[in-house]
Structures are given as structure tokens and as C-alpha cells.
Amino acid sequence: MLPKLTRSVYPLSAVLLLTFALLWGSGALASPPFILVASTTSTEQSGLFSHITPKFTQATGIEVRVVAVGTGQAFAIARAGDADILFVHDTVGEEQFVAQGYGVERRDVMFNDFVIIGPSDDPAGIAAAASAVEAMQRIAAVEAAFASRGDDSGTHRAEQRLWQRAGIEPAGRWYRSLGSGMGPTLNTAAGMDAYVVADRGTWLNFHNRQNLVILFQGDEVLFNPYGSVLINPERHPHLKHDLAIQWHEWLVSPDGQAAIASYEINGEPLFFPNAD
Secondary structure, three states: OOOOOOOOOOOHHHHHHHHHHHHHHHOOOOOOOEEEEEEEHHHHHOOHHHHHHHHHHHHHOOEEEEEEEOHHHHHHHHHOOOOOEEEEOOHHHHHHHHHOOOEEEEEEEEEEEEEEEEEOOOOOOHHHOOOHHHHHHHHHHOOOOEEEOOOOOHHHHHHHHHHHHHOOOOOOOOEEEOOOOHHHHHHHHHHHOOEEEEEHHHHHOOOOOOOEEEEEOOOHHHEEEEEEEEEOOOOOOOOOHHHHHHHHHHHOOHHHHHHHHOOEEOOEEOOEEOOO
């Protein structure tokens, strides 16, 4: 009788583990380099980042991961060293960030503008206002429903500056401070038939408009610049400063500026390039 042939059989899990180890050792499964950008919700919810970051990655091999929060929160994340670079829209705050030693350079990247949106029947009559400040005064005078982001974002800060210029401290049932991003705030305003200050980019990318329309625009106080700020490597040496500099420089390069300018919705640009 012939002897019974035997062979060793490795469990599938062991084979997979060995394969993974070999691939890891060879670098085949190594993650691509990436940076973490602390930014505002308007750049994310407008769709800009999904348009431009693949172009940057294709050019450099560096992935861009975005933490999209209110501008105040983005500053806090950057101050704590929890992001590699800052990209927001509050020039005063950005300059203070650099002056306080948290950043080393701010560059103008792009701009658009804020608009004042409200129900098409315009109960406060702001479409006839001579200025953005007068528009806010008209809203407060009749206590028309107003939805505020209330989240210390760049848009919220711009809205607060308008109330200050108007000499008004908004309060009462007509003024709803939501503590939410631009998209959710627009949704609430649409449901309430409320007035709201928004950045044009997010508005153009917003689909649940219901009865809302742009009622006031064009005042120079509604200008909305965006800046990129490099974080101080002496404060946070653990960050990926070399990769962040490539993103910072690409944004204001001809290729970066062209990528920004090419982002449109229904033929209308959402942001305008503005390199130094």
C-alpha cells in the first residue's frame, strides 16, 4: 500500500498577513503625503476644494485634507498646531494671527463678496436700500426674521461688523443665532423666509432656495477676501511645513489661480483670483 502523501497548509489569514508585511516593507502600501488644511465652511460647501485640490495633487503628489469649520474655530485649530496651514476669510484676524507669532506669512489668494438674501416679497424693503448698512437697519426696524450663522465664522464676523456700522445690537425673537455653517444656515433661512448674509460662492452652490433671492449686493463693505497663512514652524515644528509651503505657493501660482478662476456654476464664477 502506497504511503499517504501529506502537505502543510497555511491558514489563509497567515498568507494575507505575510503578503501585507511584504507589501508594507516594500512601500507598496505606503500612504501618499498629505497636508491638513484648516479652512472655513464656505470654501468647502461652495465646492471649491473638490474642484482645485485634485489639480494640486496631480501636480505635486500631495493630498489635501480639509477641516472645514467656522473661521474662529479654524484659527483655534491652527494656533494649537492641529493643522499644517490655514485658509480662511477674515483679513483682520489673519493679520493678527501673524502679528501674534502663530503665522509667518499671509498671502491674498482670491476674493468674492457677501450678499444679503431674503424672501422675494422683501418685507423690510432692503432692495431699495442705498447701502448694506441701511439694508441691515431696515431689517431691524421692522424686526423681520433674520438667520445668523452665530458661529464666529468669517461670514458671521462680517455680519457683526455690518450691525456695528448700523448701530444695532440685534436681539429678540426675530434674530435667530444658529451656531451652524453656511449651508445649514441657508436651509434654515429658506424654511423661515428669513433674511441672511451669505458668501456668494455658497449661495451659488445652494439648491434649496425656496423663496429666497439676493436682495442687496455690490456695496464695497461686502468685499470678501480669502488668504492663505503659513503656520510658524518655531511654534509647531512637528507640522509638515515643507508640504504646506508647496500648497501655499501653488495657490498663488498661475496654475493655482487658473484652477480657482475655472470653478463656475452655470457659467458664473464663484471666486476670483487675487495673487500678490
